[in-house]
Amino acid sequence: MRPRRRALGLVATWALLGLAGAFVPAWLAAWQVAGAVIAAALTLDLVLGLRREPLAVERTAPHSLALGTWATVRLRLRNPRAAVERVTVFDGHPLATEVEALPREVDVPGERGIEFDYRLRGLVRGEGLFGPCEVVRQSPLGLWDVRERTALDTRVRIYPNFTAVAGFALHALENRIQLMGIRRRQRRGDGLEFRQMRDYQSGDSLRQIDWKATSRRQKTISREYQEERDQQVVFLLDCGRRMRALDGELSHFDHCLNALLLVAYVALRQGDAVSLLTFGGVDRRLPPVKGRQGMTPLLNAVYDLETTLEPPDYLEAAARLRAFQRRRALVVVVTNQRDEDEDELGPALDLLRTRHLVVLASLREMSVEALLEAPVGGFEDALSTCSAQDYAEARRRALERHSGRGVLTLDIAPSQLQVALAEKYLEIKRSGRL
DSSP states (O other), rough: EEOOOOOOOOHHHHHHHHHHHHGGGGGHHHHHHHHHHHHHHHHHHOOOOOOOOOOOEEOOOEEEEEEOOEEEEEEEOOOOOSSSSEEEEEEOOOEEEOOOSSSSEEEEEEEESSEEEEEEEEEEEEEEEOOOOEEEEEESSSSSSEEEOOOOOOOEEOOOOOEEEEEEEHHHHHHHHHHTTSOOOSSSSOSEEEEEEEEOOTTTTTGGGGGGHHHHHTSSEEEEEEOOOOOOOEEEOOOOOGOOEETTTHHHHHHHHHHHHHHHHHHHHHHHHEEEEESSSOOEEEEEEOOOGGGGHHHHHHHHHHOOOOOOHHHHHHHHHHHHHHHHOEEEEEEEOOGGGGHHHHHHHHHHTTEEEEEEEEEEEEHHHHHHHOOOOSHHHHHHHHHHHHHHHHHHHHHHHHHHTTOEEEOGGGGGGHHHHHHHHHHHHHHTTT
């Protein structure tokens, strides 16, 4: 509660009257009476304001938000009194959000209710908690503002904005899928899964002929195969300290999450299974999911992931993956690789590729790119440029060594990772290497 301007005006008038009484003693009696009346009025008004029935408040909020997008929250207020009442409403929205149209001043009809909306936007992935809704009401005599708090604890999940990330890319990728001929369809030939026996057709290879069935039926019988559909894609995601670097408004880690979601979406549509393993201070595993409904558990697994201050332990992560991923899979390692990682990252990739097809997606640091492109205006600039060139060259040589050992590599800017990684996946699917 706090005094309103009207109450402050009464107190100021009483103080001036007291100052005048210092010069005119006859006014002192009036000043004392005025003080008693003002004190009584303030006390009575405060008591009435605190003891009256509070407004009923309800909130309707979404259970989830997409990062950076606006959503609507609705508040309903009901006034138990007969008279119209003007109030100011503050809602306890989560800290990691931005709001529009709050606080709101509204007139609540007597013995009726009113509802209004405000907009909310998530700024950080994770789980947010709405706090109490606060309503500021005038006391009956208008001398006090009385604040009422209604506990309306509501949890909301803020997910990566997959729609914004993939919106423009999916149109291009759909066309690319058609052009590459990557479809979930049966194909005659040398696939991995047996489908059926049928009569021999012109163009069948000799090794398709089933000689026992041919002998029994006295006519040439071929085996028909179909493409294997339940291949697996495993993401090995670095959550370590290097992923905290910013590229524009997003961190390297958020760019990686966006790329992961896009590739997972495409893979699930192709009939593949998708799983996830994190390292670098966060140990989280998502078992394989399949089908378009698989995006829901994947989003629930990554929405609250955050980077840590831990260094990435590549060898430990590779050993953990091999322990549960017995079947051959496409393993996508998403990290920020540097030349000093060679002693650990190299053996980890070798361990993975003995059983799996491995893609190393390494993010470039745009601050280094900026130094390489900046004009040289003096000795200090020349030193910075030479250091950046040495760093970039060492990193390039490290990636070439990984490629020479049979690892597929991507050296890409963070903002370009999602499309480049999706295209690499489609290229692998088309080649049949998996």
